[in-house]
Amino acid sequence: MSEGTDDLAFEPQEEELLSRVAWYYYHDGLTQSEIGERLNLSRIKISRMLERGRRMGLIHVHINSSYGGCFALEARLQELYGLDEARVIPAQDGEIIIERLAEAASQYFMGRLQEAEMLAVGWGATVMGALQRLARTLSYRNISLVSLTGGVSAYIEGVASGRTSQNVHLIPAPLVVSHESVADAIKAERHVIDVMTMAKTANYALIGIGAVADEATLIGSGYATRQQFETFRRQGAVGDIVGVFYDQTGTVLDLPFHRTLVGLDLDSLRQIPHVVAAAGGAKKVDAIRAGAKGRHFNVLITDEATAQAIIEGEPS
Amino acid sequence: MSEGTDDLAFEPQEEELLSRVAWYYYHDGLTQSEIGERLNLSRIKISRMLERGRRMGLIHVHINSSYGGCFALEARLQELYGLDEARVIPAQDGEIIIERLAEAASQYFMGRLQEAEMLAVGWGATVMGALQRLARTLSYRNISLVSLTGGVSAYIEGVASGRTSQNVHLIPAPLVVSHESVADAIKAERHVIDVMTMAKTANYALIGIGAVADEATLIGSGYATRQQFETFRRQGAVGDIVGVFYDQTGTVLDLPFHRTLVGLDLDSLRQIPHVVAAAGGAKKVDAIRAGAKGRHFNVLITDEATAQAIIEGEPS
DNA sequence: TCGAATGAAGAACATATGATCACGAGACGC
DNA sequence: GCGTCTCGTGATCATATGTTCTTCATTCGA
CATH class of the missing domain: 1.10.10.10 (Winged helix-like DNA-binding domain superfamily/Winged helix DNA-binding domain)
Known part of the structure; x- marks a missing residue:
């Protein structure tokens, strides 16, 4: 692809x-x-x-509308979950949703990020796609990137495309380590603290939302196993944001896994003024809805079909 | 046209x-x-x-480059006049320069203006063209417009196209009045002071640059006469910004005309952090160069041929 | 030094697009 | 009610664009 x-x-x-x-x-x-x-x-x-x-993104077509295209759905989402903003892009059956979401996310940021601002980013295909599209804008506007979690390699793809290198700050640690004590030790490291502190001061964050499904990036990249996912699922997990799993109501679960993560927790994330989540797809519907309920983000970018499904599942 | x-x-x-x-x-x-x-x-x-x-500007093609296209000229202009930024758009012989400059200016602002900011504007065809193109962006980002001078009708064209009306503040006065005393009286009016104060607090201003030529908007719209222009010229005027004339070195002239103007003076204008001038055309070369010398603006948007001419005239 | 592989460039073709024309429906004045 | 005018619509055609294929040059390795 x-x-x-x-x-x-x-x-x-x-x-x-x-x-x-x-x-x-x-x-x-x-x-x-x-x-x-x-x-x-x-x-x-x-x-x-x-x-x-x-x-290459030098030429960019901007659709100059407050919404990507689906006004009614956007309004409904905002209202239901108290979002600051929702963007719903028109449906496109059986297509590369990720690319389209990445496009929408990049468009969103192009209109907001200003000179020398700092953008904190999570990982995931959508986020990386958006970063690639944003590469030129970021370098021209002198935007600094900072990662929200460990796991350097997961970020490379999105970060490599620009000559922004001088302004990229990745948490120098794995995303998940073998044991809680190791995570604690790493999180006490000066360099790690520095970057995490930086991330907390960002004005914008861009995150993906993970479903508790076998295709999850977390599994694909070896940070978690199917068995773990099965366990999470049994404990009620429906989705994750930057590796932190939550249940249907958006409440963060108390999993040992979380204690082995290196990265910001969701409370710290919420301190960032504008947390933008970009995600879509049938598998992620529950994860997105729950994330919204938990107020883990305040801007949502998704596609028409997903938005529809999120709303329809609501009256439950 | x-x-x-x-x-x-x-x-x-x-x-x-x-x-x-x-x-x-x-x-x-x-x-x-x-x-x-x-x-x-x-x-x-x-x-x-x-x-x-x-x-209608709903679809907008953005050329995502730090410069409109002519890197070398831009660098030279910045260097010569200590501009914060210069944008030089590619030449197009004998064409509608104004439209193209307006496009460039609108593109510039689309990338900078942020939510709820205030933009102060002068008049002139280029400025109005830019405003028209910006209409949607302005209304979506909740940008307020404020005029830098009197002369309501001169602004209507640029302002009318959006439903931005709630956020437009025009100085409620003519641009030029018959006598100094009238100007003073008007400038003491509460409503006028309010708007002018607002203008002074803007973060961005967009202005045109006028040549001392018979086709000037000032003459065309009846605010000044050819005779007056002739006089100005004799006194060394090469150009004007918001109705204020200056000589080759950019020094503001001491003209009675200035005392009958209602609007910000150039010193107040300079207090605005980002003053963007958009102008081009053979007639305006001297006016632009002098304006730049006088540091009356810190961002210049012009076209290739004009930039060339400005620079070539320099060693004098 | 030769050959294979890679990448740039153009030619020819298929397709997408926009311009022009002609038609029909409503709006308006008579 | 009737003509006329304007506007929106679709049909047709010329043109612009993108794709595929081929050629040529250049690089890399043997």
Whole structure:
């Protein structure tokens, strides 16, 4: 699915040319052939440059509406769970929901993040996708990234694509360790404390929501086992946020697993003024609903079908 | 030229549909026909909706680059005049520069303005064009507009297109009055003071730059006469910002005309943290250069040819 | 030094898109 | 009631765009 990230960035020279082409094309309404003539390049080349520009995020189409598209659902979600904001993107049957959510999330942040702000991020495919799309914006606006949990490798994908490297702060620890005592020791480390403190001061956080399902990223990346998940499920877990599991009402469970996590807990997370959750898919409906009930986030980005399902399951 | 602003806004219902279509088209990469099938609309209709969406600014293509396109020129301008930022958009011979500058300016602000901020604006075609394009962004982000000068009608065009009306504060006075004493009296009025105070507290200002040429908006709209301009020119005026004329070095001239203006003076303007000037065209080269020298603004948005000319005239 | 592999570039084609035209429905004045 | 006018709609066609295939050059390894 992921068509690879290709080259990470352009030569500044290429970027200049590309900007110019994009400007001619999108703002001046010249055709690709006209641009080609003007710049002495073949039409084909222009076409390819534009495609590249779009894929790399240099050219970005913004839909300038307060909502992604589904007004009624958004209003309902906000009302039900006291969210500051909800974004519901139009349905698209059987499609790559993650990519679309990532797009929506990146769009959300493009409109909010300001110069030199700090963005705390969790992990998960959606979050990483959003970060990739945001890469240029982040570097131009001088945004610092900080991870909410340990587990460096889980973040690499989202972080690598920019030359933002100077401003990325990852908690230098695994996401889960073998024993509570180890977690405690790590959390007492100076470098770890520093980053976690930084994360707590962020103005925005972007998180995913995990379902308690076998396809969960947590299992896929080896941080947890199916057996553990089975246990969690028996104890009432319906979802997790940054590795912390909660039940149907959004109440955090008391699991030994949690004590072996390195990362912010949900109470600390809630201190961040704007916690944006991006998640969707049939499997995650319960997890999202419960997370919303528990007020673990205040902005939700999801898709039409999921929003519908969340709301429908409500009267229970 | 101005193809009319058509309807000002959509029905919320139409907007929802349009957002959806735009999302399918631009983010999901469906073809217009596919969208048509899915929504039971003719392909043609989708095509027209998209066009409408683009024209109305619901769909906006953002070129996500720190510069509009001409890196070298931007760097040079910044360096020469100590600007915080310069944006130079690619040349386009003999074209509607104003529209393009307006586009660039709106893009600039879309990336900066944040929720509930206040934007102070001057007048001029470029500024009004930018405001029109920004209309939706302004209303969604709850941006307040405040005028930097009197002359209500000059602002209407830029302000009318949004339903932002609740947040627009215009100085309730003419731009120029017949006599200094009248200006003083007006400037002592409570309502006028209120708005001007508001303007001074804005974080961003968007201004145009006027040339001392017969086509100037000031003359066109009857606020000044050719004779006056001739006089100004003789006294060394090369340009004006919000009606205040300055000479080649950017020093404000001591003209009786200034004392009949109702609006902020350039020293007050300079107190605004981010003063963005958008202007271009052969006639305005000297005016822009001098304005930059006088540090009357700290962000400049112009076009390639003008930037070139500004820089070339420099060694003098 | 040769050959294979990779990537850029263009040609030809298929498809998507937007422009123009023609039609029909309602609005309005007569 | 009738003509006329405007607006929205769909049909047709020219054009713009993207895709696929082929060619060519360049790089890397043997």
